[in-house]
Amino acid sequence: MNLLPVLEPTTDTTCCPPAEDTALGVKEAKQQALVFKALADPNRLRLLSIIKASPSGSTCVCDLTEPLDLGQPTVSHHLKVLVEAGLLQREKRGTWAYFSLAPGALDRAANLLANL
Amino acid sequence: MNLLPVLEPTTDTTCCPPAEDTALGVKEAKQQALVFKALADPNRLRLLSIIKASPSGSTCVCDLTEPLDLGQPTVSHHLKVLVEAGLLQREKRGTWAYFSLAPGALDRAANLLANL
DNA sequence: CGCTTATATTGACATCCATCAATAAGCGCA
DNA sequence: TGCGCTTATTGATGGATGTCAATATAAGCG
Numbered sequence: 469m470n471l472l473p474v475l476e477p478t479t480d481t482t483c484c485p486p487a488e489d490t491a492l493g494v495k496e497a498k499q500q501a502l503v504f505k506a507l508a509d510p511n512r513l514r515l516l517s518i519i520k521a522s523p524s525g526s527t528c529v530c531d532l533t534e535p536l537d538l539g540q541p542t543v544s545h546h547l548k549v550l551v552e553a554g555l556l557q558r559e560k561r562g563t564w565a566y567f568s569l570a571p572g573a574l575d576r577a578a579n580l581l582a583n584l
Numbered sequence: 585m586n587l588l589p590v591l592e593p594t595t596d597t598t599c600c601p602p603a604e605d606t607a608l609g610v611k612e613a614k615q616q617a618l619v620f621k622a623l624a625d626p627n628r629l630r631l632l633s634i635i636k637a638s639p640s641g642s643t644c645v646c647d648l649t650e651p652l653d654l655g656q657p658t659v660s661h662h663l664k665v666l667v668e669a670g671l672l673q674r675e676k677r678g679t680w681a682y683f684s685l686a687p688g689a690l691d692r693a694a695n696l697l698a699n700l
Numbered sequence: 701c702g703c704t705t706a707t708a709t710t711g712a713c714a715t716c717c718a719t720c721a722a723t724a725a726g727c728g729c730a
Numbered sequence: 731t732g733c734g735c736t737t738a739t740t741g742a743t744g745g746a747t748g749t750c751a752a753t754a755t756a757a758g759c760g
Contacts, residue, residue, distance in 0.1 A: 491630060491633040491637045492630045494630070497629045500626075501624055501628075505624040507623075508624040510610065510613035510617040511718085513613045513617055513620075514608045514613045516700050517613070518607040520700055529736075530737090535607075538718095538719080540737075541722095541739080541740095544738055545739090546718085560726090560727095562727065562736095564736065565736080565737060565738090577697050578694035578697045581623075581690045581691075582691075584632050584636055645707060645708095654750095656707075657751085661708090661748080664708085676757095679756075680757095681707060681708090
């Protein structure tokens with residue numbers, strides 16, 4: 469374990485420019501990776517896209533199973549992942565479960581990239 | 585007898601993203617998921633962050649191994665994943681390999697989210 | 701040529717993950 | 731209450747993935 473001189477002006481050009489005081493910490497990186505993990509599946513991207521394109525803004529599972537050509541349990545699993553990542557909201561209306569984009573969630577995800 | 589109600593092939597290369605017809609297609613979703621897969625690892629996010637924060641804009645592997653507390657082959661593997669995802673550029677200078685952000689790559693990734 | 705350093709590749713291994721079949725849980729209705 | 735429909739959960743399984751140790755490749759230097 470060695471310590472880096474944090475405030476050194478460092479015009480050294482050999483091999484080692486430090487400057488990681490602004491870089492992502494371990495904890496933040498792990499947190500942010502969770503969001504991208506949720507996005508890192510083609511079918512989940514399509515789910516988000518379909519829900520976003522829906523005129524009413526919310527869609528029930530029954531309408532999501534067919535276009536993805538996946539079993540109902542699989543779709544339910546993907547939706548759960550997206551909800552837990554904060555990207556979707558779930559609202560139960562009677563027998564049906566309606567999913568909608570969590571407000572600002574995609575913007576926040578995009579900002580993660582801008583602020584890396 | 586061909587009765588498919590297809591869209592006209594856009595002979596115009598100027599400006600037309602998928603318009604509005606439907607959500608993400610299977611092929612596009614798979615392609616975009618590759619980018620997010622590359623981003624879906626805490627250590628790769630930290631790599632991007634460190635490289636972005638570097639004053640020179642490029643960093644050699646030797647400077648990336650230590651702050652991540654990972655073995656050199658593992659770092660090399662992560663860097664390869666990021667390069668193949670189009671997020672990083674690799675430039676070999678003598679014995680060292682310098683990695684820098686691929687121009688516009690993070691913006692393009694952020695736009696994927698905005699245009700879902 | 702050998703030696704040293706820096707990076708990449710290979711192989712192995714453990715863990716994670718997407719998917720499905722089967723089943724459970726909730727809700728509406730007769 | 732019991733039946734039918736919608737959604738969620740469980741368990742199993744094949745495949746992807748992150749990590750390391752060992753080794754290979756490559757470049758500079760004596």
